[in-house]
Amino acid sequence: MNNAIEVKDVVKKFKRGRRLKKRDIFAVDNANFDIPEGELFGLLGPNGAGKTTLVRCLATLLIPDQGSIKIMGKDISTHSLQCRRQLGLLTSGERSLYWKLSGRDNLKFFAALYGLDGKERDMRIEYLMELLDLKDVQNERIEKYSSGMKQKISLARALLHDPKVLLLDEPTLGLDPQFSRFIRIFIKETLNKKERKTILLTTHYMDEADELCERIAFINRGKIVDIKTPYEYKRDLPHTEVLELRCSGIQNCDELLKQLQSLNTVEKTTSNTQDHVTNIKIILPRAEPILSDTIELVRKQGKILGINVEQPTLEDVFIYVTGTRLSEDTAEERPAPQD
């Protein structure tokens, strides 16, 4: 099968800091992956990992400092117009449409940018409005739409020219569960299974990646850490349980994690504190043997609000592989090496 997307040794650096103290930050650090035609491929990583930068490079919105990108066999640096015709782009956030125009007028404008007009354009818009259940609101101004409806119109725009490749950057970010569900099912069932579109989906929702993607690339601090199917990730994890503790009053979390890490068979420990409640995750082969020691250690510092033992999720795999939670913000943490 031919590759729809080929990313080879792509590097993108940005300058950060004040004038005399400017330094290079690696947003994407030597990314390599191929996506065969028809695959739904996920790029999973925390905020600031480099997902959006990579998507912008693919969409020809950014010029990489090094490396090459091919879309349907064409290099984007030499055939950018042909590549753009094959690409449909959807980003997160509500602000990507003309709020003072109707949904239909928005689509008409963007259709013109792809050379669509007349009957062909009207039929395509009609089809997409029907497909995305937007017919009743198509003549209303975007400012009257809900967030989910705006995202549906954005999705319709990405599909106007029937592209072979779709770049979906956090498509369900900020949507309520009902619209998220609709968008996920639409991506999987209609776009991928029925229309066989090649889809690159970025997300920091592990359940979304797990549910939708055939293969997933973990990206952290600009680097592609690993690429596997969700099943392979979970299968290859050398432990089977995750011990989760919800605690309050923890004064020195780093010290506590060190102590927990030193317990027998513990593979990884992470913590996350919100509103004075600390969630501690311990990844290990079996939780039961260390349960009493763990409780004792935590009680020395604070109060235990809840304990849970679960099977690993993709998030646990991500923590195991990268040492970072998906909810962390890792931007600005990866300076380029000094020459």
Added chain:
Amino acid sequence: MSFKNNLKIIFAEFKKTVGIWRSYPILMVFWGIAPLLWVLPFVFQGKALVGGMSSAPFKALTGSANFLPFILIGTMVSTYIFSGLWGVGNSLREETYWGTLEYIIASPTNPVVILLGKTLAEFVLASVNVIFQALIATFFLGVNLTIAKIFPVMVIVLLLLIGFYGFAIAFAGFTLLIKEVHGYVHSLEWVFYLFSPIRYPVEVSSITKTLSALIPLTYALVAIRGIILMNQHIVNLWQTMIILIGMDIVLLIGGYLLFQYLERKTKQAGTISQY
């Protein structure tokens, strides 16, 4: 994209821009009354400073004592160029406000085609304004603007605008890169007010007279005033037209190349989506 497709995109952009304008009723009201309000300060200023519309020093510089037609023509022509500079130069900034710029840049359409659509919209709006201004100037303020003079005036205006919109396209490129160009546009506006004969003859100072030769607006204003106020025939203005055509070529090509360069720089810097 073919030429025909690009024309359709220009029209789509025009329709979109007008559609957005129409959704702000207060703007329509302002544009409706602006041509009436614009002229009054000049009339009052004239009365306050020289007791009417005639000035002896003005006559010494231009040969005509009545300065109001001089100023009115300068203002009408500058309406065209400043609306173009603001409208086109700032248009991509507006797209970042809507959040749509990324989608335009990611499409197979050259952003310059979008700018041409903006240009068309700005031209039509400025024309509506200028038509009202011209009607007021003709019927109430004694400017002798006959039908026979409109065609040669429009030829000069178009020759001026072609180059000017090329310049505005380059400005749009700066907006892409540095986002905020209000200060630059304001500065440029005042350079034009200061060194070209919009509100006064540049002969008032040797500095303004010398520097005005570098600004296309100077040539256009001299020619248009020649046609309207001194009944000059357009054929006799061939030297002005050649200068304007030369400036058009330089500004159009220069503006286009500068825009392409700045767009590439923006893509390298990664600031396209920044607001």
